[in-house]
Amino acid sequence: xxxxxxxxxxxxxxxxxxxxxxxxxxxxxxxxxxxxxxxxxxxxxxxxxxxxxxxxxxxxxxxxxxxxxxxxxxxxxxxxxxxxxxxxxxxxxxxxxxxxxxxxxxxxxxxxxxxxxxxxxxxxxxxxxxxxxxxxxxxxxxxxxxxxxxxxxxxxxxxxxxxxxxxxxxxxxxxxxxxxxxxx
Amino acid sequence: xxxxxxxxxxxxxxxxxxxxxxxxxxxxxxxxxxxxxxxxxxxxxxxxxxxxxxxxxxxxxxxxxxxxxxxxxxxxxxxxxxxxxxxxxxxxxxxxxxxxxxxxxxxxxxxxxxxxxxxxxxxxxxxxxxxxxxxxxxxxxxxxxxxxxxxxxxxxxxxxxxxxxxxxxxxxxxxxxxxxxxxx
DNA sequence: TATAGTAGGTTTCATTTTGGAACTTGTAAA
DNA sequence: TTTACAAGTTCCAAAATGAAACCTACTATA
Numbered sequence: 001x002x003x004x005x006x007x008x009x010x011x012x013x014x015x016x017x018x019x020x021x022x023x024x025x026x027x028x029x030x031x032x033x034x035x036x037x038x039x040x041x042x043x044x045x046x047x048x049x050x051x052x053x054x055x056x057x058x059x060x061x062x063x064x065x066x067x068x069x070x071x072x073x074x075x076x077x078x079x080x081x082x083x084x085x086x087x088x089x090x091x092x093x094x095x096x097x098x099x100x101x102x103x104x105x106x107x108x109x110x111x112x113x114x115x116x117x118x119x120x121x122x123x124x125x126x127x128x129x130x131x132x133x134x135x136x137x138x139x140x141x142x143x144x145x146x147x148x149x150x151x152x153x154x155x156x157x158x159x160x161x162x163x164x165x166x167x168x169x170x171x172x173x174x175x176x177x178x179x180x181x182x183x184x
Numbered sequence: 185x186x187x188x189x190x191x192x193x194x195x196x197x198x199x200x201x202x203x204x205x206x207x208x209x210x211x212x213x214x215x216x217x218x219x220x221x222x223x224x225x226x227x228x229x230x231x232x233x234x235x236x237x238x239x240x241x242x243x244x245x246x247x248x249x250x251x252x253x254x255x256x257x258x259x260x261x262x263x264x265x266x267x268x269x270x271x272x273x274x275x276x277x278x279x280x281x282x283x284x285x286x287x288x289x290x291x292x293x294x295x296x297x298x299x300x301x302x303x304x305x306x307x308x309x310x311x312x313x314x315x316x317x318x319x320x321x322x323x324x325x326x327x328x329x330x331x332x333x334x335x336x337x338x339x340x341x342x343x344x345x346x347x348x349x350x351x352x353x354x355x356x357x358x359x360x361x362x363x364x365x366x367x368x
Numbered sequence: 369t370a371t372a373g374t375a376g377g378t379t380t381c382a383t384t385t386t387g388g389a390a391c392t393t394g395t396a397a398a
Numbered sequence: 399t400t401t402a403c404a405a406g407t408t409c410c411a412a413a414a415t416g417a418a419a420c421c422t423a424c425t426a427t428a
Contacts, residue, residue: 001231002387002413003207010295012284013214013277019288021207023187023415027345030197033322034347039376045345047185049416054377075423077375085287090322091279091311093197099276100196103269104203109331111194111343117324119316125325127275128312132303138217138274140301141309147293159295161211161229163218186416207386223405233387238406259394261404373426384415391408398401 010152010159019063020089024048025056026096029082029089032066037079065089094125145170194336194343203247204273208232209240210280213266213273216250221263249273278309329354 007018020026027046036042043053057080060066065086068078094114101110101124116123127136134140145167149159153167191202204210211230220226227237241264244250249270252262278298285294285308300307311320318324329351333343337351 007288010290011214012281012288012295014211014284015288016280016284017207017210021210023201023205026201026205027198030195031345034327034345035349036347040374041347043376045347047344049418050377051379051417052415072375075375087322088283088286092276092283094311094320094325095275095279096200097196099272100198100200102272104191104196104199105332108333108335111196111330111332112327113330114325115328116313116315116318116320117326118318119313121313121315123313123315123320123325125311125320126314127278127309128317128319129300129303129305129307130310130319131300131305131307133312133317134300134302135312135314136278136300136307136309138271141278141298141307142301143218143296144299146295146297148289148295149292151292160231161215161218163220163225163229165219224403227405233389234406235388235408236386256404259404369428371426371428374424375422377421379420380418382416384413386413387411389409392406394404396401396403398399 009161010148010157011161014161016092019059019065020092022056024052025060026093028053028056028060029065029086030093032080032082032086033090033093037081038077039080042080060086091125095127098124098126193345194332194341195345198345200276203243203249204276206240208236209244210277212237212240212244213249213270214277216264216266216270217274217277221265222261223264226264244270275309279311282308282310 003018006014006021009015020029024046027048028042031042031045036045039050039053039057042057043050046053048056057066057068061068061080063085064083066080067083068080070076070078097112105111114123114125115121128134129136129140143166145153145162149162152159187202190198190205193199204213208230211232212226215226215229220229223234223237223241226241227234230237232240241250241252245252245264247269248267250264251267252264254260254262281296289295298307298309299305312318313320313324327350329337329346333346336343
């Protein structure tokens with residue numbers, strides 16, 4: 001498969017990666033959350049080639065995670081600022097940071113600490129259930145087919161990455177005959 | 185900068201990306217969390233070239249996110265299973281999924297739904313403060329230098345990606361003179 | 369007036385990485 | 399005897415990348 005085809009996968013991970021799953025893109029976004037807005041700042045901070053940086057910034061603008069705003073006309077100069085769509089990537093960066101803090105820190109300790117404005121306390125952001133508020137780990141959660149998959153199965157499309165085990169377990173609920181033709 | 189040098193950045197995002205920030209690696213891990221363990225399964229599910237898959241699985245084993253376990257000796261056949269280090273990547277996949285669900289879904293709806301075993305409810309995992317439990321968004325949090333940066337500043341090392349604004353704000357607390365020589 | 373610096377790129381080109389397809393090895397099943 | 403399966407490896411053309419140089423339009427300095 002070509003990387004460019006990945007956004008048509010029926011998978012929210014794959015689709016997200018089609019936008020941010022690139023070597024440098026997430027570092028650009030990291031910088032955005034630290035307040036960086038200008039080309040030269042990104043370039044010095046990240047150390048990536050200007051060539052690639054141009055390309056990545058353009059793609060982030062195309063994909064509407066950043067907005068390009070002219071702050072001066074002659075010569076024209078622009079800044080890149082996060083949109084809501086871009087701001088919503090924050091949890092991804094936070095969880096990447098959390099893993100890095102735990103598994104990749106050196107003897108000095110963690111590079112940056114988070115502080116929660118609300119309770120005015122140092123915080124380590126964790127995943128929790130939006131229904132009961134309890135903290136979540138991998139083992140606390142299971143996955144069930146959602147409409148994005150069920151509807152496609154009803155039309156006879158079979159997203160290939162979904163393990164058969166998983167689909168078999170839910171074929172009743174879905175009123176879908178997994179063997180071949182569609183039911184009802 | 186070369187991608188291979190990125191793990192020596194003083195940044196938990198960069199260091200994490202040095203392990204999982206690759207086009208295909210996170211899709212391999214996605215499959216792991218859905219129960220996939222064998223080479224052929226990964227390859228069919230992801231559709232990446234066998235060549236790359238071999239390489240990515242090896243790197244995940246080298247980096248100890250996966251363990252390679254022989255399940256048969258003749259001919260030798262192995263499975264790849266998540267270690268604790270690998271299991272800890274789960275929040276990253278969950279947040280990637282969350283963003284994709286919100287911003288990249290098609291008309292059918294979201295592909296997969298999460299279910300919380302604890303409260304037996306459909307859940308959308310959210311980030312929350314591990315101190316007060318409140319939900320967190322980008323604006324609710326700010327960042328302060330941690331020991332991993334402070335100690336390096338004291339030794340005269342200056343991680344380049346940290347905006348000067350940020351360091352200036354904390355130079356007092358850190359007893360570090362940002363202009364040149366070290367204090368105290 | 370000449371020179372250097374700043375900001376935001378673009379161009380060029382050699383090197384690296386990738387995707388695809390074919391091939392390998394050992395075994396079991398039809 | 400042929401086919402299939404599983405887990406790779408090999409080869410090669412095509413695509414992506416990194417580094418360095420260049421461009422344009424100002425502004426500041428000597």
